[in-house]
Every structure is written in structure tokens, then in C-alpha cells.
Amino acid sequence: MPDRTGLAGLLLFLLIAVGPIGFSLGYALLYSIGAVGLLSEGVTGGHWAKLFLEREIWQSFAVSVYVALVTVGATVVVALPLAVGFRRQLERGPLSYLMYAPLAIPSTVAAFIVFQTLSGAGFFSRIAYQAGWIQGTEGWPELVLDPWNIGVLVAHIGMAVPFFVLLFAQVYAQAGVPKLEQLARTLGAGRVQVVRRVTVPVVLRRSFENLVLLFVFVLGSYEVPLLLGQQSPQMVSVLTMRKYAMFDLTQKPEAFVIAIGYFLLASLLLVWAFRKPAEG
Amino acid sequence: MSTSEHPRRGGRIGAAVVAVACVAPFVYLLVLSFAERWAFPDVMPASWSGRFWVRALTGGALTGSFGISLVVSLLVAVVSTAAGFVTAKYVAYHRHRQRLLLLAYVPFAMSPVILGTCLMYLYLRAGLVGTVAGVVIAQTTFAYGYAIVLFTAFWSPRTKDLEALVYTLGGSPAQAYRRVLLPVAKGALLLCFFQTFLLSWFQYGLTLLIGAGKIQTLPLKVYDYVNEANPYNAAVASCLLVLPPVLMLWANKRALSSGGLQVSSSP
Numbered sequence: 001m002p003d004r005t006g007l008a009g010l011l012l013f014l015l016i017a018v019g020p021i022g023f024s025l026g027y028a029l030l031y032s033i034g035a036v037g038l039l040s041e042g043v044t045g046g047h048w049a050k051l052f053l054e055r056e057i058w059q060s061f062a063v064s065v066y067v068a069l070v071t072v073g074a075t076v077v078v079a080l081p082l083a084v085g086f087r088r089q090l091e092r093g094p095l096s097y098l099m100y101a102p103l104a105i106p107s108t109v110a111a112f113i114v115f116q117t118l119s120g121a122g123f124f125s126r127i128a129y130q131a132g133w134i135q136g137t138e139g140w141p142e143l144v145l146d147p148w149n150i151g152v153l154v155a156h157i158g159m160a161v162p163f164f165v166l167l168f169a170q171v172y173a174q175a176g177v178p179k180l181e182q183l184a185r186t187l188g189a190g191r192v193q194v195v196r197r198v199t200v201p202v203v204l205r206r207s208f209e210n211l212v213l214l215f216v217f218v219l220g221s222y223e224v225p226l227l228l229g230q231q232s233p234q235m236v237s238v239l240t241m242r243k244y245a246m247f248d249l250t251q252k253p254e255a256f257v258i259a260i261g262y263f264l265l266a267s268l269l270l271v272w273a274f275r276k277p278a279e280g
Numbered sequence: 281m282s283t284s285e286h287p288r289r290g291g292r293i294g295a296a297v298v299a300v301a302c303v304a305p306f307v308y309l310l311v312l313s314f315a316e317r318w319a320f321p322d323v324m325p326a327s328w329s330g331r332f333w334v335r336a337l338t339g340g341a342l343t344g345s346f347g348i349s350l351v352v353s354l355l356v357a358v359v360s361t362a363a364g365f366v367t368a369k370y371v372a373y374h375r376h377r378q379r380l381l382l383l384a385y386v387p388f389a390m391s392p393v394i395l396g397t398c399l400m401y402l403y404l405r406a407g408l409v410g411t412v413a414g415v416v417i418a419q420t421t422f423a424y425g426y427a428i429v430l431f432t433a434f435w436s437p438r439t440k441d442l443e444a445l446v447y448t449l450g451g452s453p454a455q456a457y458r459r460v461l462l463p464v465a466k467g468a469l470l471l472c473f474f475q476t477f478l479l480s481w482f483q484y485g486l487t488l489l490i491g492a493g494k495i496q497t498l499p500l501k502v503y504d505y506v507n508e509a510n511p512y513n514a515a516v517a518s519c520l521l522v523l524p525p526v527l528m529l530w531a532n533k534r535a536l537s538s539g540g541l542q543v544s545s546s547p
Contacts, residue, residue: 222485
């Protein structure tokens, strides 16, 4: 029986996603080699050479990878014990509903809350002052706009943990981990061995794609580092936007160089994630 | 007291701590939105007022932003869900399903701000920068990728068999959709509508870029108030921003619990 939805699906795919994004990336690539653009003086590799020469760009990628890696690592460390430890409460009772609530907090609001609570005059600093632990705002450690991006990390981890608690709890149940754990115990494994050899590998292997996606999301995050991140080095999205929006038009090709660099890195990660067998 | 009750009680206390941590950001925002004066080192506001809420709910700038956000997000959700449903069928039944799915992940997973800077030329040429239409189209590109990823799970071999059965029994494609596929997909459609609505509702960077600062959605308002060092208005704007998602996630949870789709599609 003829079904035109297949053709419609293909056309929509080309029209809405592949077409505009493919064209735009092509344009960005041409701009980055000086083939197009207002100040173009012919094809040049000069802008790409800056990718290797300019410290600011390398540092931006390095700090983005650092934030993404720490976020993924800390999310696993926090979310996995919560998911396994509270699996019954996550199935029924108040926690099964309340765990969804933080998913309703967008990045902008998360960054605002972290700023309000962790800054020098923030909520936690006030508690420390009232408890007599600090004598004033100057006694509070630098947790936002700081060199280690602690505020950025707290915001990202705070947003990721509830989602991964729900995901890990679901994976734990669907993969039949309790039965595997029981089997391991029957075969003589200790409590630590069961966790290290069964629970953690099975859950993480089945959540691998989502963890890579989290890495890619954080790598390109914008709102959180814009509000809580330091001015230099900036994370990739913030630096791209800054260079793109500058009055100095000579910075624009660099913005596209960074954009394509990010696109290539993120694409490689996605390809890697999808090639890896998810079954554990 | 028996020893077995200790871990049970420990579990209950732990769950209560986690539950409080889940609710704490909302309580903090509410308190801040009703604060009149809350300076260091006060742990609670020195005085309270509802004037920021009154101003927000009686035709202030926030009412307008709420309206724009609602229109943009509804349009994005409707278009993305409809287009994603159709496209996912093509992707799911294609022999290069995995490769096409990877293409769908590009707009969904990658930074909207970075891809947005690349899209700007196209939108400038099309005269879409600084318009509601431009913001809707740009956001749809990204939400659509998510919709495809989500619906690909729906178009399973079982769904294919169901559709084939309709044709075997003499049904037309229109009947197959109206009588079988759409009713079966109701949960997934609802879930996708919620999620794409939220993707749009939360969007900041892309709206700022394509909207050129003229399309003042709620996330942009929150950021503006934070930049103006106006935390009370920022808190009211934040409350307005998180209220619809809370209601939707509540409904979403029910959809998920009643055998809908997995939560694994979107971190």
C-alpha cells in the first residue's frame, strides 16, 4: 500500500534540519577560510592557524572539556548511589514525584540560584556568618566567577543529577541488576565486589550514550558559564558568541573556526557513542 | 528496636533529605520573590511584599514575556511534534537508520548558540532575525531533532506489523493513521509535545541570537534582571518560568509511569 509519509518525512528532514544546518556549517567553513565575508581578501589559512597559535582558544576548549568531564564524573558518583540506594522510594511515595521537580529548572534559573546562594553575600555565606564561621563576606571562599569554575560545576551537576538518578534507577530495574547481584553473591562475591564488578559496569554501560550526550551538552553550554564563569578563559559557547558579536569584524572568522572545531569534536563524540554497543 | 529497622529508618531519613533538596530551589525562589529587603547577613528577608508579583501579574513587562514565551513554545512544540512523528517513521524504517538517527542528534545535542552563530547568515538573508517567526523556526530546528530521536522508538517492528494488518484488512493509509497509529501513539505524542515545549520554553542563547534581543522571552527577562542586580524581579520571572514545566513534568511523569516512553532520551 503506498504511503507518502516516508517521502514527506525525508523532505521535512532535509528542509528543517539537514538543509539549514548543512548550509550554515558550509558557510561558516567558507567564512573561516576567508572565501566569503565582508572583509574577505581571498582564501587563507590564517584564521585556522590562529586555532593552533592563540592561547585563548585552546584554553577555552580545555576549560570546556574540564567542566564537562568533572560534571559527568561527579554526576555518576552522586546519582548512581542515590538511584540504587533509594530505588524503592523512587518507585512509589513522595520521592517518585519530587525527583522530577528539579528537571523543571532551566539553565538560566539554575545559574541564578547558584549565584544567589554561593556568592560572597549569598545564602550559604549568611548561614556561615550567623554560625560564626566567617566574619564577613571577605571570609567566604570564591565559588562563583572563580578560576576553578566551581559555580559552573555546581549548576551543571545540580541539573544533571536528578535526571541521572531517574535514568540509573530505570536502567537498574530494566537490566535485571538485582538478579545479577544475587547471582554474584551466590557465587561468593562480597558486597564491594558486587558493586564494582556487577552494578556499576552494567548500569554505566547501558547509560553510556546518555553520559556522552551530557558531556556534549555541557561542553557547549552557554547560560551557566555566561553568568557564573570567569572572564578568561571562557567556555567555548561564550567565547564563540563574544567573538561573533564583537564590533571588530576581523574576529568573526575566528568565531566560525571555534564553531567548526566544536562541531567536529562533538560529532566525533556522538559517532563514538553510537558505535559503542549499548547492551551490557 | 530490631536491628533491621535501622537501615529502614536511615533510608527514610536519606529519602527525606533528597526530597528536601529537590524542593529547596523552588522554596528559595518563592521566598526571594516575596522579599522586600533581604541584605547580608540576614538569613531570612527583613521585610516582605507582594508588589513584584502584583506588578508582574497586572500587565508589566513580565506578562508580555510570558505571553511571547507561551506562543513561541506552543508553536515550536506543535510543529516539532508533527514533523518529528512523520520523519521518525522514515528514519526508523530506513536501512541506514543509525546514521540518520545520528544526523537527528546533531541539532538536538549540539550547542544551539554555536550552531546559531552559523545559522545567522541564513536568517539575516531571509529577514528572520529579530522576529517571532525567526525564533520559532530556529528553535523548531533544534526541538525537531529531539522529536525524531524520541519517535524513532515508537516506530518499532510491532507498530509496522499493526499498520500492515490495517492494510491487509482493507484499510487505507488515512484510516491506518486515524484509527490505529495516532491512537496508539497518543502517549508518545503527548510526551513529545511536553518535552519540545520545555526545550523551547527553556531556550535562552538561540532566542537571544536570532531574536536579536527584541524577542523578550522569560529566560531573557531572568537574565536581564540578574544583570540589573534586581534579584526580586528575577525571582518572580524565574517562578513564572518554572511553573508550567513543573505542571507538565507532573503530567509527563504520569505518562511515563503508565507505560509511555523511557526518560532516557533527554538529559
